[in-house]
Amino acid sequence: xxxxxxxxxxxxxxxxxxxxxxxxxxxxxxxxxxxxxxxxxxxxxxxxxxxxxxxxxxxxxxxxxxxxxxxxxxxxxxxxxxxxxxxxxxxxxxxxxxxxxxxxxxxxxxxxxxxxxxxxxxxxxxxxxxxxxxxxxxxxxxxxxxxxxxxxxxxxxxxxxxxxxxxxxxxxxxxxxxxxxxxxxxxxxxxxxxxxxxxxxxxxxxxxxxxxxxxxxxxxxxxxxxxxxxxxxxxxxxxxxxxxxxxxx
Amino acid sequence: xxxxxxxxxxxxxxxxxxxxxxxxxxxxxxxxxxxxxxxxxxxxxxxxxxxxxxxxxxxxxxxxxxxxxxxxxxxxxxxxxxxxxxxxxxxxxxxxxxxxxxxxxxxxxxxxxxxxxxxxxxxxxxxxxxxxxxxxxxxxxxxxxxxxxxxxxxxxxxxxxxxxxxxxxxxxxxxxxxxxxxxxxxxxxxxxxxxxxxxxxxxxxxxxxxxxxxxxxxxxxxxxxxxxxxxxxxxxxxxxxxxxxxxxxxxxxxxxxxxxxxxxxxxxxxxxxxxxxxxxxxxxxxxxxxxxxxxxxxxxxxxxxxxxxxxxxxxxx
Numbered sequence: 001x002x003x004x005x006x007x008x009x010x011x012x013x014x015x016x017x018x019x020x021x022x023x024x025x026x027x028x029x030x031x032x033x034x035x036x037x038x039x040x041x042x043x044x045x046x047x048x049x050x051x052x053x054x055x056x057x058x059x060x061x062x063x064x065x066x067x068x069x070x071x072x073x074x075x076x077x078x079x080x081x082x083x084x085x086x087x088x089x090x091x092x093x094x095x096x097x098x099x100x101x102x103x104x105x106x107x108x109x110x111x112x113x114x115x116x117x118x119x120x121x122x123x124x125x126x127x128x129x130x131x132x133x134x135x136x137x138x139x140x141x142x143x144x145x146x147x148x149x150x151x152x153x154x155x156x157x158x159x160x161x162x163x164x165x166x167x168x169x170x171x172x173x174x175x176x177x178x179x180x181x182x183x184x185x186x187x188x189x190x191x192x193x194x195x196x197x198x199x200x201x202x203x204x205x206x207x208x209x210x211x212x213x214x215x216x217x218x219x220x221x222x223x224x225x226x227x228x229x230x231x232x233x234x235x236x237x238x239x240x241x242x243x244x245x246x247x248x249x
Numbered sequence: 250x251x252x253x254x255x256x257x258x259x260x261x262x263x264x265x266x267x268x269x270x271x272x273x274x275x276x277x278x279x280x281x282x283x284x285x286x287x288x289x290x291x292x293x294x295x296x297x298x299x300x301x302x303x304x305x306x307x308x309x310x311x312x313x314x315x316x317x318x319x320x321x322x323x324x325x326x327x328x329x330x331x332x333x334x335x336x337x338x339x340x341x342x343x344x345x346x347x348x349x350x351x352x353x354x355x356x357x358x359x360x361x362x363x364x365x366x367x368x369x370x371x372x373x374x375x376x377x378x379x380x381x382x383x384x385x386x387x388x389x390x391x392x393x394x395x396x397x398x399x400x401x402x403x404x405x406x407x408x409x410x411x412x413x414x415x416x417x418x419x420x421x422x423x424x425x426x427x428x429x430x431x432x433x434x435x436x437x438x439x440x441x442x443x444x445x446x447x448x449x450x451x452x453x454x455x456x457x458x459x460x461x462x463x464x465x466x467x468x469x470x471x472x473x474x475x476x477x478x479x480x481x482x483x484x485x486x487x488x489x490x491x492x493x494x495x496x497x498x499x500x501x502x503x504x505x506x507x508x509x510x511x512x513x514x515x516x517x518x519x520x521x522x523x524x525x526x527x528x529x530x531x532x533x534x535x536x537x538x539x540x541x542x543x544x545x546x547x548x549x550x551x552x553x554x555x556x557x558x559x560x561x562x563x564x565x566x
Contacts, residue, residue: 163456
């Protein structure tokens, strides 16, 4: 069964059609990259998948269930986690506290007025494992707002991972990063994909990152799906070169 | 324990020692026990408001409504239902909390200014009901004709009506109970989701927290605490005043919380202390006492945006 099946979704804002009849399926363990010029509708498409707003038409199926009309938090509970182009974190809490909130929600404790020692210990362990996975284990008591940009990104990814997702949506994970930080985050995503077998959909501007990571690339242009295929196929696709790679070069 | 925890423990011990010994140290400083009682009750109200404002990050400008409802609930219970102080407290708390729960359903979808406006509007509804329904509430004159009752403790009775010190310790006990529950909730997973919502609503939503539902719960809990404080206030005065429901009273609570420091648990108690003591002292000197309190408020907001307690903590650190 596919993790994600998107059938002909469109999103209209007044007269503007931001996303037009886009379909996409994502298989378990796959890493799918969405690329496209500015204003192609990539982030809108992401917002439709994650439930930030509902599509005007079309359906979205996640793990075999229709989630087209579900609210954001209900999608999260079903195993979908995302990060944002502009990092969304809890700046005045420390790294541990940031991830602990996600871990507690994932454990179903969000309404609990107390948790016992064993439960707290389990949450603690889960948080520490997650932080280790993203390489923040030495910075647990630093305030997230005071971390370097790359580490803030890693913290946001850690929060998403702590939710134990079946699908990870990453919106421009390397946006605004220098080479060194880009390299670190790329390596992290590669590890999550190859070693931990996460299913990932990401939006990315940096073509080096995309071609390095992706199993499959989807090209959006003016709200439409222009092409999909392996990195080799996309690199050879003339329509893509005309619409996108041509501009970039 | 690290230095930070030790410092917190010392502050905690100092606060409770000061509260426990208040009747002894206040008199030599020119205060009196009843003033300390007022500080506790209004401090509890400010802390209840801050449970929502400081820890969930939504500003209610109509919380006096639930405070006033608590007062009327307690007063009406003592006057018409039963001569029992504990029952009056429970009734006041329930009246404030349940009204908050119902109205909260309508309020929590709004944000920012709209949230504040809707809370004011609902608050004023209760003010006008209390003001107009004279046969039940005493209208503009307020609800009179009831008094707090001695508490039976098996072998002996605690005279809280005429003995100011006994009443102070009774209120302190109630205060400790409420504040204990508040602190407990804030340290729980649920409390942490409140702080998450305050810090970043969008992130909270994308962590799987149904934000509106959690704000509603926080709002309702805060109204229960507020109703409890209001019920205590009716016992303090043996009187319930419609002005206790008015939005200007809500404004006073916001002022106490902000002045004391809304990011800290104890800040609003400090704010309430400053407010109540200044009011007591200045109102015997000038009718324009509010100008001075207002001036202090402006200075605090301008120069110590984290409130008085935030300022003290920072200068120590």
